Amino acid sequence: MxxxxxxxxxxxxxxxxxxxxxxxxxxxxxxxxxxxxxxxxxxxxxxxxxxxxxxxxxxxxxxxxxxxxxxxxxxxxxxxxxxxxxxxxxxxxxxxxxxxxxxxxxxxxxxxxxxxxxxxxxxxxxxxxxxxxxxxxxxxSVSPTKDMTKAIVSVGDYAVGENAAQKNLKRLRLTALLAERVERVRRRQAS
The missing domain is CATH 3.30.540.10 (Fructose-1,6-Bisphosphatase, subunit A, domain 1)
Structure with missing residues (x-):
């Protein structure tokens, strides 16, 4: 098919x-x-x-x-x-x-x-x-917002399991950078 x-x-x-x-x-x-x-x-x-x-x-x-x-x-x-x-x-x-x-x-x-x-x-x-x-x-469709200071950004879940601490360093850094630049950061609560 x-x-x-x-x-x-x-x-x-x-x-x-x-x-x-x-x-x-x-x-x-x-x-x-x-x-x-x-x-x-x-x-x-x-x-x-x-x-x-x-x-x-x-x-x-x-x-x-x-x-x-x-x-x-x-x-x-x-x-x-x-x-x-x-x-x-x-x-x-x-x-x-x-x-x-x-x-x-x-x-x-x-x-x-x-x-x-x-x-x-x-x-x-x-x-x-x-x-x-x-x-x-x-x-x-995706949001038409082009100005980061007016954007609400959703980020995924944090890692678990093998090498989780190392993987999460990057995720935490990204979350911190976004929090300084966007209107709000929302974290997906799905995993």
């Missing part, structure tokens, strides 16, 4: 599988993957069910999941679905509603389709190469 519009529809249906599993989760079992890195039985179930769905709908496309891995083929023309079953597992495990199911389709190292659903916020994002990005059906 090479029609990106059809692949986008498949991606949107796939993340809805995760939406339902997250919204219906009860008695979540939390496990440690590593240094301050969690995984839940819901992560595992989403990855399993989404993988099964995608293998049925697009058997010619590889799959790479955060929890069980998969086929990451280096061929330039190879397509592979990439899934983070719960982007923000720590938030989910602690009852913070900032988490999402994130799925992308990568072809030759370039994302051509993406879909994401944030179940507790009722937000659905999707994008298709050369067709833009949307949130709940409305086109979205």
């Amino acid at each position: 090479t029609d990106t519009a059809k692949l986008l529809a498949v991606a949107q249906e796939a993340v809805e599988i995760g939406y339902k599993l997250i919204r219906n989760a009860r008695d979540v079992h939390i496990m440690e993957k590593g240094d301050r890195d969690l995984v839940t039985d819901v992560d595992v179930a989403i990855e399993r069910d989404v993988r099964t769905f995608l293998e049925h709908e697009t058997p010619e496309i590889g799959f790479l999941g955060e929890e069980d891995g998969g086929q990451a083929v280096g061929d330039v023309e190879t397509c592979v679905w990439t899934l983070d079953p719960i982007d923000g597992t720590s938030n989910f495990a602690h009852g913070v509603p900032l988490c999402a199911v994130s799925l992308g389709l990568v072809r030759g190292g370039e994302t051509v389709v993406a879909a994401m659903v944030a179940p507790f916020l009722e937000l659905r994002y999707y994008a298709q190469k050369n067709n833009g990005a949307f949130a709940n059906g409305q086109r979205i």
